[in-house]
Amino acid sequence: MERLGGFGSNRVASNVIPVLFGLLGVVITNVPISAFGSWIPAPMYALMPVYYWCLVRPDLMTPGWAFLIGFIHDIVSGEPPGLWAASFVATYAIIDKQRDAFAGLSGFGAILGFATATLVACSAHYVIFSLYHWHLMPVTGSIKEFAVTSILYIPVVVVLAYMHRRFVGPLRSEF
Amino acid sequence: MGNGSWKISRSRGRAHLPLTVVAVLAIFLVLLGKAQSSLFDRARTGVIDWMQPALEASRTPMETMGRWMGSIGNIFWVYQENLKLKEENARLKQWHNTAQVLTERLKRYQLLLNAVPDPALSSVVARVIGRANHPFLQTMILDAGKSHGAKPGQAVVDQRGMIGRVYLTGEHTSWVILLTDLNSRIPVSIEPNTDQAIMSGDNSPMPLIETLARGVELKPDSQVVTSGDGDILPAGIPIGVIVKDGSHYRVALFADQTTAQDVEIVDFKQKPEHPPSVGQQELPVTAAGLAPAAPQPQAATSQVMPVPPPVYKPPLPPGQKPAVVPQQGPANAPVNNAEPGDQ
Numbered sequence: 238m239e240r241l242g243g244f245g246s247n248r249v250a251s252n253v254i255p256v257l258f259g260l261l262g263v264v265i266t267n268v269p270i271s272a273f274g275s276w277i278p279a280p281m282y283a284l285m286p287v288y289y290w291c292l293v294r295p296d297l298m299t300p301g302w303a304f305l306i307g308f309i310h311d312i313v314s315g316e317p318p319g320l321w322a323a324s325f326v327a328t329y330a331i332i333d334k335q336r337d338a339f340a341g342l343s344g345f346g347a348i349l350g351f352a353t354a355t356l357v358a359c360s361a362h363y364v365i366f367s368l369y370h371w372h373l374m375p376v377t378g379s380i381k382e383f384a385v386t387s388i389l390y391i392p393v394v395v396v397l398a399y400m401h402r403r404f405v406g407p408l409r410s411e412f
Numbered sequence: 413m414g415n416g417s418w419k420i421s422r423s424r425g426r427a428h429l430p431l432t433v434v435a436v437l438a439i440f441l442v443l444l445g446k447a448q449s450s451l452f453d454r455a456r457t458g459v460i461d462w463m464q465p466a467l468e469a470s471r472t473p474m475e476t477m478g479r480w481m482g483s484i485g486n487i488f489w490v491y492q493e494n495l496k497l498k499e500e501n502a503r504l505k506q507w508h509n510t511a512q513v514l515t516e517r518l519k520r521y522q523l524l525l526n527a528v529p530d531p532a533l534s535s536v537v538a539r540v541i542g543r544a545n546h547p548f549l550q551t552m553i554l555d556a557g558k559s560h561g562a563k564p565g566q567a568v569v570d571q572r573g574m575i576g577r578v579y580l581t582g583e584h585t586s587w588v589i590l591l592t593d594l595n596s597r598i599p600v601s602i603e604p605n606t607d608q609a610i611m612s613g614d615n616s617p618m619p620l621i622e623t624l625a626r627g628v629e630l631k632p633d634s635q636v637v638t639s640g641d642g643d644i645l646p647a648g649i650p651i652g653v654i655v656k657d658g659s660h661y662r663v664a665l666f667a668d669q670t671t672a673q674d675v676e677i678v679d680f681k682q683k684p685e686h687p688p689s690v691g692q693q694e695l696p697v698t699a700a701g702l703a704p705a706a707p708q709p710q711a712a713t714s715q716v717m718p719v720p721p722p723v724y725k726p727p728l729p730p731g732q733k734p735a736v737v738p739q740q741g742p743a744n745a746p747v748n749n750a751e752p753g754d755q
Contacts (some may be wrong), residue, residue, distance in 0.1 A: 245553040264463070274609070295711050302435040313458050315580075315587055318452045319441030321695075326438045330431055331705045348528045366548050369446060370594070378547025378615065410664040 247291050247374055251404050255297045258286035259306035259398065267313050280386040281358065284392065287325060287355045289397045291332050292340050294405060303329040317369060324361040331357050347394070352387040361385040457582030460542070460553055462586055467541040468555065475673070517633070533646055535569075535676040536560050544668075548615060550669070552576065552588040558676060566677045573650040573666030574598075574638065575675060586677070590669050591619050600651060600663075601639035602630055605631070608639055611651070611663055618655060618662035630654045636663050646680040713739050720750045 264281030266331050283306050290298035311318050321391030332339055332354055342350040359379045416456035444451065447504040460467075486493065521527070540561070542553030556562050558581050566578045568588045576596065580587040588595055602621075609624040621630070640647025652663040 264466060264470065267544055268467065278547050283635050300431045304434045304438055307438075309459070312452065312456050313463070313542075314546060314548050314549060315456070315553075316546070317442070317449065318445035319438055320444075323435075323438035325444055325529075326431070330435065332430060363547075365442065369442065372594075373549055373613065374594075382547050396661075 248307075251406070252297055254307070254405055255286055255290035256302050256402060258400070259283050259298075259302065260288060260309060263306065263310045263313050266310070276381075277357060277385050280389045281309075281355065281382065282386075282388065282389075284325065284328065284358055285351070285356060285390055285393050286397060287329065288332060288351055289394065289401070290405075291329055293401060295333070295336075297405065300326060300333075301327050314405065318330040318338075320362060320365050320369065323365055324358050325360040328354050328358040348387065348391060351390045352383075355383050355386045355390075359386075414733065415666070430564045431456060453580055456582060456587075457557075458583065460585045460587075461557070461582040464541065467553065468539075471539075471541055480724070519703060534679045536562060536679065537674060537676055540673050540675065542584070545670070548594060549588040550593045550613075550615065550671075552590065552672075552675075553582065554578075554588060554675065554677070555584050557582045557584040560677075562677050562678060563679075566650055566680065567638070567645045569678060570667045570672045570675050570676050572668070574739050575672055577645070577665045578677060587673075591665060592617060598645070598651070599639045599641040600636050601647070602654060605636045605639065606639075608641070611636065616662075618652075618657070618664055621654070621663060630656075630661050632656050644680075648676060649678070651664040684728055713745065 245338075246265075260283075261284060265282045268280045280296045282335070287303050287306060291303065303325045304322050307322035308318065310321040339350045339354075356375060359382055363376065365372060413672045448511070461644045501558065538554035538556035538698040540552050544551045544553075547663045552568075552575070555564070562578055562581050564578050564581055565611070568575045568578060574591065576588045577598075579589045590613070591598065591611070592613045592615060594613055594615050596611075596619065598611045598619075600609055600611045600621075601607070602609060605628075607624065608627050610612045610622045611619045612622050613619045623637075624630070632654055636651045636654060638647055638649040638651065650666055652665040655662045675742050
């Protein structure tokens, strides 16, 4: 399980980078200033590292970490506990099942791949929230959230890819 | 950008929780949260208290960036905006003078009528350090908590009107549920007829007016204020104006929840109101010229002894023993007004 690139001996630091980025996404999603105002909901930044490292390094982004990031998202955002955690786990399950299909995508296809994962997360959240409150919610907010998250993945994935190449790296066993 | 350019790992290691276990855990967590909604409140406030420095640190650059992005578009409209603001300022000055005159007149009327003054309000100024803008949730985090006197239920207002209510307080932070949130319910009064209603959020920018009395027709642009029912919120806090929406009425809020940065937490200390004590002459029977009914025998009324009202006993001078009062109660009732040395 040795890996290439990154800090060399400082394996722990590079191993926690995916989770740290997930937690950073939670914080950024809940900062008080929104460039889009109230018209568009905050993007789900936390889903981006979960999706990215679930594809390229699932040993670092495990279902447990996805659950924990979702749970902290629930805690920080003030939602009932478990809603985003369950949505993230459901998304993780889909990515895990279709990893070959998702990982084979490139360019615009990669964005579509993430959009599919976002659609799963938003749909799961919508369904769980509606069941939780036993009230059918308006879908407009979820559609906006899906759209803005998918679009903002384009700049964020560049940062994630740089961090992966520079600090995390692939597994040695894959070469 | 493509993911295909990287080799993917299939190994997830051995020491990790399997997906099925995590999924079951997530479902259990949802059910647990539904059954005990306040179970994670302490954890939530603890996490936010812990994250407060990070949230405050991230606030400044984001605020600068937001202001910078907003100012790009404003550059082209500065002249028109300036003219509009001057006109609005002149109009507001007129209203300010009118408000001052009316306030003085109201004070005089209250003095003449010996009216009960409004309860004193104090407030804590707090900054918004977090704002959850999610599809089904609209909350704020403020940097004032229990240590600053913030308590659940208090109203949060900005310069224009009410924004929401505090629903959870940590040591240094508070959570505010916004008026537009799905879980928000506020008793309101609609002027000029002071029609009572409940304003409920539905995640749209304009909350809905509910439980309005049958047949009441509201006029658009009627002002909506808090009614103060239930002694939870002070009465008269401006909220917004009525807007007709099909067969429903909605409230266009005065306060802009998305741009509010500095807010006030209003501390409302309404003293509990007790009914005045009724004298013998004020009983309806006595007032009608009839003799009051004779007290019924103890055994016929109830087997339960009524609790006597607390009586203030002045402190005895040193050396003087209290007089023993014969008890009217049951024989086995303890007599507590004798000093231990007397027995």
